[in-house]
Amino acid sequence: MRIIRLKDVIDxxxxxxxxxxxxxxxxxxxxxxxxxxxxVGWVEGEVHDWILARIEERDLVE
Structure with a gap:
């Protein structure tokens, strides 16, 4: 588990x-x-999961 800072979340x-x-x-x-x-920081895995969920939503629409 890794904590990332806001700059990394934005990137x-x-x-x-x-x-x-x-x-x-x-x-x-x-x-x-x-x-x-x-x-503050974010759990890298949670941000990654959020990104994957956006990709899944996109693929379901197409």
Whole structure:
């Protein structure tokens, strides 16, 4: 299990910071893990699973 920071999440998903936090608020994106008072990260596997789910949704539509 690996924790990745926001820059890596942005690079992996292609989403912007505000969109990521909007999706989190809507319950549509994995929640971050607190790493300290002012630091968060995401579980890499959860972000990867989210990306795979978007691909599956796309393939079901086609």
């Amino acid at each position: 992996s998903t292609g989403l912007g910071r505000s969109t990521i936090y909007k999706y989190i608020a809507e319950g549509a994106f994995p929640k971050p893990v607190s790493l300290g008072e002012r630091s």
